[in-house]
Amino acid sequence: MNTLNTKIDPRDGKLVMAHFYVxxxxxxxxxxxxLLQTLVRSGKFVLPAGIGYYQILTVHGVVLGLVLTTFFIMGFQIAATSRTSGTxxxxxxxxxxxxxxxxxAGTLMAATMILLNKASVLYTFYAPLQAHFIYYLGLxxxxxxxxxxxxxxxxxxxxxxxxxxxxPSPLITFMAVVNTMLWIVATIGVASTVLFQLLPWSLGIVDRVDVLVSRTLFWYFGHPLVYFWLLPAYMAWYVVIPKVIGAKIFSDSxxxxxxxxxxxFSIPVGFHHQLMEPGIDPAWKFLQVILTFLVVIPSLMTAFSLFATFESYGRSKGATGLFGWFKKLPxxxxxxxxxxxxxxSFIPAGAGGLVNASHQLNQxxxxxxxxxxxxxxxxATAVVLTFFGITYWLVPHVTGRVLTKAMNKLAIYQxxxxxxxxxxxxxAMHAAGxxxxxRRSSFSEYGGAAQASEWIxxxxxxxxxxxxxxxxxxxxxxxxxxxxxxxPKGxxxxxxxxxxxxxxxxxxxYENWKLWLGITALLILFAYTIPFIDMIQNAPIGSKGYKLW
Known part of the structure; x- marks a missing residue:
């Protein structure tokens, strides 16, 4: 593998750390x-100073699901590219x-509106919930x-x-490019609904928006968002972890x-989040469910590749038996x-995802x-714990310090x-579900209902x-x-x-982007064009030409 730098240029390092600080x-x-959410749901705690439950629910979802992840991923991808493809x-x-x-700036704008209780619209900000226009502008x-x-x-x-x-380009740079492409294509959906629907609506330029179209555009973005989070973790699993344990990457290809x-397969699958919604033809839902299940293939490929790396390493250290290699890991x-x-944790997470994507079980x-x-x-487990693992070596690498034995031990405890x-x-969430x-309730409205008592x-x-x-x-x-x-410096x-x-x-x-982006575009057009035409043609006309289900 062609690596131009053994250490990131300090100028690139400053940019990386700026992202990490946020x-x-x-x-x-x-x-x-x-924490406040879980305490409120327990029924043993009341929020002080008039703070609303859905206000902190929005803070939690937006700040962790969008802000933490986007800043960390962008910083990590810049670091990985600088390290392997040059300053x-x-x-x-x-x-x-x-x-x-x-x-x-956008984060501060959106966060300010949430804290002022002018944007308690949850992580998904579905219409007809409406936020202050500054929130949408910030996003x-x-x-x-x-x-x-x-x-x-x-x-x-x-x-x-x-x-x-x-x-072929350095592997981790290639991975960063794929994730960047995925992100750009996916965010076209959320940018479209915010710019052309929610922002004009919140400014009073239009009276109504087409709710189904806005939700569909959100989930066109919302599902690949999951893979935007996940692929940087895969970058670390595929490329970094083998080096950490002293092994080699099983297969670049x-x-x-x-x-x-x-x-x-991650973008034309948003309908599996909308299986219970009217207005979308069941045949198109079924098609996108099939495309959703195809994502299982690269997931299983990843599991095979990783555990093949671990087993090869263990065998090289003298491990015998079916799982003897497991003891040899560091x-x-x-x-x-x-x-x-x-x-x-991604094993039960993946199994739960299959339940979510199944039309029958989803009900x-x-x-x-x-x-x-x-x-x-x-x-919050598979991805975030991997991000923490990246932090343990990337931050000291950039700041010119070392991960001491004490910090390493504390990191394992953490x-x-x-x-x-x-x-x-x-x-508990799975069982209560x-x-x-x-999903989003504080449960307070259920009072002493018999069903609610089962959840306590x-x-x-x-x-x-x-x-x-x-x-x-x-x-x-x-x-x-x-x-x-x-x-300590080092x-x-x-x-x-x-x-x-x-x-x-x-x-x-693999470097033929005309081919891969072309296939991606065709899949998206195939999965979404006719359903979108149906939504627009069959929605009742509202005032000023906007439509509302």
């Missing part, structure tokens, strides 16, 4: 909001900084800023290809193919152990807190504590889990501050794995 501030704010040019770095400041700036961040990564990739014709398949290294916990758990539990296994807290909270507990033990378990998770967040913030400012490796000598040569077809 991400970890978001972790603190969103984590506190999450960013002045123009590329300038694009990154402009993108960062636009995202930050637009976050998206546009992220495009500029992505442009810096794409620009570096293009310049690398020009300097290295006929060679397999890794690239899985990422291409995620690009193809369990004392937080850079491995914490992401590995995330990998394991049982739709709009129950089961969905929230699934969300916390995928994003990861285990997170797993315990999430087992309580997510497990099967009993019909609603699970609500208390959620509060216990939420409290443990908040303690784990405090530990993580302590570790981050230590690694950024107080850890050199921390940016681990990039090498491909196994036994792996097949990587074909250049």
């Amino acid at each position: 991400a970890f501030i978001a972790l603190a704010v969103g984590g506190l909001a999450g 960013l040019s002045n123009l590329q770095r300038k694009l990154g900084w402009i993108g960062f400041w636009l995202m930050t 637009t700036l976050v998206v546009v800023g992220s495009w500029l961040d992505g442009a810096a990564v794409l620009g570096k990739y293009i310049s690398w290809r020009k300097q290295n014709p006929g060679q 397999l890794a690239r193919l899985s990422f291409i398949l995620f690009l193809l 369990w004392g290294d937080a850079r491995f152990t914490v992401p590995f916990i995330g990998m394991l 049982v758990i739709h709009n129950t807190i089961w969905v929230t539990g699934h969300f916390h296994l995928t994003l 990861g285990v504590l997170w797993a315990i807290g999430m087992t309580f909270m997510s497990g 099967l009993l019909g507990a609603p 033990p699970y609500q208390i378990a959620q509060a216990v889990g939420g409290t443990i998770l908040f303690i784990a967040i405090i530990l993580m913030l302590y570790i981050f501050v230590n690694l950024a400012f107080f850890a 050199e921390e490796e940016f681990p990039i794995g090498e491909v196994s000598d036994k792996a097949e040569k990587t074909p250049m077809v």
Whole structure:
């Protein structure tokens, strides 16, 4: 693998750390909001100072689901590209900084409106819930800023290809490019509904919006958003973890193919979030359910590749028997152990996702807190724990410090504590969801109803889990501050794995973006064109030409 830098240029490092500072501030704010939510749902706590439950619910979802993830991912992808494809040019770095400041300004605008209780519209901001126009404008700036961040990564990739014709690009750079492409294509949906529907509506320019169209455009974005979160974790699993444990990447080609398949199959599948909604022909829902299940293929490819790497490493260390290699893994290294916990959590998370995407089973758990539990296994465990694992080496690498033995030990405790807290909270959410507990409610309106009484033990378990998770967040913030400012000076490796000598040569077809983006566009047009025509033609006309179901 062609790696130009062993250490990130300090100028690129400053840009990376700027993104990380905002991400970890978001972790603190969103984590506190999450703790308050679980305490309110337990029925043992009342929010002070007139703060609304749905206000903190919106803070939690937006700040953690959108702000933390977007800033962290953009920072990580810039770091990975700079490390493997060379230092960013002045123009590329300038694009990154402009993108960062636009995202930050947009975040502050949206957060201010939520805190003023003028945008308590939840993470999905569905119409007919309406927020202040500054909230929608802020979200637009976050998206546009992220495009500029992505442009810096794409620009570096293009310049690398020009300097290295006929060679496959560095694997982690290729992965960052795929995720950037996925993000840009997906965010066209949410940008469209905000700019052309919700923003004019909140400004009073139009009286009504087409609710079904706005929800469909949101979920055109909302499902690939999950893969935008997940693919950076896959980058670490495929490329970084093998180097951390002293192994080699099982197959470069397999890794690239899985990422291409995620690009193809993650976007035209939004209807599986709308299976219970009227106005969409069941045949088109069925088609998108099929496309959703195709995402299982690259997921299983990833699981095979990772565990093949682990087993090969264990065998090379003398492991015997079916699972002897498991004992040989470096369990004392937080850079491995914490992401590995995330990998394991993705097994039940994936199984729950199959339930969500099934038309029949979805009817049982739709709009129950089961969905929230699934969300916390995928994003808040598999992805977030991997992000923490990345933080343990990337932050000291950029700041010129080292991960000490004490911080490494604390990081392992933090990861285990997170797993315990999430087992309580997510497990209780799944169980309560099967009993019909609603997804977003504080449960207070159910009072002493017989059905609500069945949920009380699970609500208390959620509060216990939420409290443990908040303690784990405090530990993580302590570790981050230590690694950024107080850890001893030194050199921390940016681990990039090498491909196994036994792996097949990587074909250049993976770098054919006209082919892959063309297929992606065709799949999207096939999955959405006729349903959109149906929605627009069959919706009743409202005032000023806008339509409302």
